[in-house]
Amino acid sequence: MGYHDVIRQEAEKMLEFVETGTTDSATDTMEVPASAYTDPAYCAREKAEIFMKMPLLAALTAEMPHPGDYKAMDLMGKPVLITRKSDGTVAAMLNVCSHRGMILKPEGHGNAKRFSCPYHAWTYANDGKLIGVAEPQKFGPVCKEERGLTQLPVAEAGGVIWVCLTPGLEFDITAHLGGMLDDLNAYDLGSWHFCGSRRIYGPNWKIAYDGYLEGYHFAAAHPTTIHPRSFSNIMHFTAFGPHMRVGYPQVRIKEALGAIPRADWGEHENEGYDFVRTIFPNISIFFAPEITQVAQLIPGDTPGSNTTNLMFIRRQPPRDEADAAGIEAMMDWLRDVVNDEDYAVGLQVQKGLESGAIPSVIFGRNERGNQYFHKYVDYLQRADPNEAPPEL
Template sequence: MKQHEQVAMVKRLLALRETRRDERMLDEVVTIPVSKYTDADLLDRELASAFTRYPLVACHSSALPEPGSYVTSDWDDFPYVVVRGDDGRVRAFYNQCRHRGARLAAERTGSVKNFVCPFHGWVYGLDGNLRGITRAHDFPGVETRDYGLAELPAAESGGLVWVSRTPGAELDIPGFLGSFHDDLVTFDVASLVPYKKTKVVKEANWKLLIKTYLEGYHVPYLHRDTLAFAFKRGVIAYDQDGPHIRLSAARTDITALAAKPEREWRILDGVSVYYTLFPNTFFILHPDYVSINTFWPLAPDRTVWTHEMLYRAEDFTGSAGQSGLEKRFRFTNDAVFDQEDFAIAEDVQRGLRHGGADHHVIGLAEGLLAIFQDTIDARLTAPHDTMTGRPA
């Protein structure tokens, strides 16, 4: 988001504050069947489409600081390892020895010179090539060149590392994200420093969890003791690019920003900017820190949720800075996300088991819920470019 685009967005939000209404998203009230959150066959189709045909966020670039640094998957259904090679390039492989399938990297993160199988000691280089077979004389005719690790598409772009479940695919992340890739570059996401990451299983559908982020209607009620003050008289404007959504939410301090000359306007000084990076990442830009949330389905009513907070090093220095980071993390991760947003989502999911209604009613201010749902549904059957998510 270039500076002139930031100014234009602030003006959009200031105009909406005058009307005390969010930007219009729907022309009418719509409904969403509750089967979207309970149907096992539908989840299988989502996994085969949204989670297989498109790039997925693996981590922030800072997780791979040097050659040999690696990160493993948070999702057992997609057991990859991403590693930075001696040439600086990021590569991804199935985290499985080609001998008898043992997991090579057991820890979530680490650093190695080579991957050594813990089962029988086969050795693989950072480029995935098989370097050595123990007791090679027991494998006559087996050539190391034929048994390198199974490689997966991987790319590093916009400060994030991406992987795909489609072997052989060419990843074009700028093309996939469109104008939102420019946002990641403009906001210098690559320079962020990691603070803390959590991984929790939530008893709710992956879409139900993401949708808690996509409307401000609930803020004065669910978040009355947490976020409500920061977003008093808050309004929302949104943009779409391909399958992705950008949601800009005015904070209370936008009025102080508006008092400055336009040339000094920086959107994060008065606005929090949220992105759904299709299909399962929710990326939140605050003035001094960033939250990356990913949602990995286990079942229609169970999801792995990961949350990583990153920050700008110059904004949090010394012990006082670290104390401030911890306070922000507890507030964001524990109080807002876990105990409010996702606790209510789990409560909703429990209720779905017992009937009472076969659909949810979506009001005009909740239009992004329907837009996000339609984006997922459209890719179940309609042909789309598998690397950009746009109509083929």
């Protein structure tokens, strides 16, 4: 069965849910301790066992498509530098000079064949090799081969550059993504245009992530933004390992799909139905007709905080100044929806959980995706090699 045949079946299931007033459901409700959102020790285990070991999205291919392009960022408290080498492949390294530990490049994008430390002018090629020591006769002997930038495991797949923050801990990105890579490849994201980004701050990363995994809150939390487009509390879930494709039928699903031959339903995402794709542990992707939003959730220094980078891409660059202005307005609007509606609620949830008012959070049968997500977080932070992974 081809990719679009699978999507067609999921569209059919969403239409069935609408017609029957039902939704994709777990077998029972599930409770998660409130401490999972507030306990510093639990948070530290998540960082150590999940974020420091798993491949993380560090950049979109569209952010740095040309040889010499680079991106410098803080990722989980680590200064990271991603570069595109002259042969078109990518490198990832810690953005730290091997002389005295100075940060080489400030956060942002650019294009450079080499990087010179702003402290003592040691110089590195864009693959991280040390190529120059300032005034070497006075400094003394240095083995350049041993003093390059600390390399990080890196791979490029599905229009995304993935990095592991633990040096030497290699990964198989194809195996990690599984069927989710088919989704990314179907869109050929590597050829898209990077529009820009926005940054917002919110509650515990799991509170923020919970919002991407259910539409139960659409009517109450998004009455004028999302709910006019999408049914509240009707979802469809498909899992690929820890990753999920979450389907949300639009209120016009019958009308939209009724105008398309059934065999072609799988080729018409956004026409009657939408998906949010979550890539564990911290990525949410929403392909909209106007623009695509990629949300990157980064746990903060305390359990009650996260930094979210919203990155935006679309198939074509702006046609003209008016189109560019429209893109900027759309990015601002999407940021405001997440910040003013989702994160405003999430911060109040965080405050409520930290008060000690309730010992646990309960997820309903309808919140199947949330249940699966929390089972996977628990499973990975326990790091028991004899334990089988959860199933949806």
